[in-house]
Amino acid sequence: xxxxxxxxxxxxxxxxxxxxxxxxxxxxxxxxxxxxxxxxxxxxxxxxxxxxxxxxxxxxxxxxxxxxxxxxxxxxxxxxxxxxxxxxxxxxxxxxxxxxxxxxxxxxxxxxxxxxxxxxxxxxxxxxxxxxxxxxxxxxxxxxxxxxxxxxxxxxxxxxxxxxxxxxxxxxxxxxxxxxxxxxxxxxxxxxxxxxxxxxxxxxxxxxxxxxxxxxxxxxxxxxxxxxxxxxxxxxxxxxxxxxxxxxxxx
Numbered sequence: 001x002x003x004x005x006x007x008x009x010x011x012x013x014x015x016x017x018x019x020x021x022x023x024x025x026x027x028x029x030x031x032x033x034x035x036x037x038x039x040x041x042x043x044x045x046x047x048x049x050x051x052x053x054x055x056x057x058x059x060x061x062x063x064x065x066x067x068x069x070x071x072x073x074x075x076x077x078x079x080x081x082x083x084x085x086x087x088x089x090x091x092x093x094x095x096x097x098x099x100x101x102x103x104x105x106x107x108x109x110x111x112x113x114x115x116x117x118x119x120x121x122x123x124x125x126x127x128x129x130x131x132x133x134x135x136x137x138x139x140x141x142x143x144x145x146x147x148x149x150x151x152x153x154x155x156x157x158x159x160x161x162x163x164x165x166x167x168x169x170x171x172x173x174x175x176x177x178x179x180x181x182x183x184x185x186x187x188x189x190x191x192x193x194x195x196x197x198x199x200x201x202x203x204x205x206x207x208x209x210x211x212x213x214x215x216x217x218x219x220x221x222x223x224x225x226x227x228x229x230x231x232x233x234x235x236x237x238x239x240x241x242x243x244x245x246x247x248x249x250x251x
Contacts, residue, residue, distance in 0.1 A: 060091030068143020069098035071109035079117035154229035161251035
């Protein structure tokens, strides 16, 4: 039986080829990834990430998996919040484990002088280097659309979470009005690849990122996928009119 194709932007590719293609994209943009996020979102991604951290509410002693965590933007937030809670009421150190498929992204994160609670691992979201039921929380931000098999990545997240563990996924999604969708499309396809060309010297990488957003399931379809993977109390919250959405579920 022929395996179903995987998506790479608007292209359908052999599933065996997608990991290497995605790795190539992030190898090329790793050193300018954070700058590009600021430019592309006019800094709004920082507000979204602050909202994710507030929703997660990291606690002392917790193991938090930051999957596809790249340069540690969210992990640093989680570590700071867990340490503040620890100073208020005591408890063990938290551990925030950044797992990313791309070693170049992790290398860029290490250069930012991470807090001691953050540890790093090169690993695949579809086969995490962790035992069953070990994590208190699992977060993936702007990463799940890049995996070859999204449903397998969701099952892996469910596997490593303890009973009652929290799952949060921040991802670009579908604007809730037609006018916003049209404006977003215009900005995405006309501006973002040009900014990528000027700043990161790589138009193709950012063309892929824009296209990959359009191929990702909308809010309701992704929520259904989470439910099939075994998560309960699945909800989502739209950010900036649905340009991004925070999906949440419980193991």
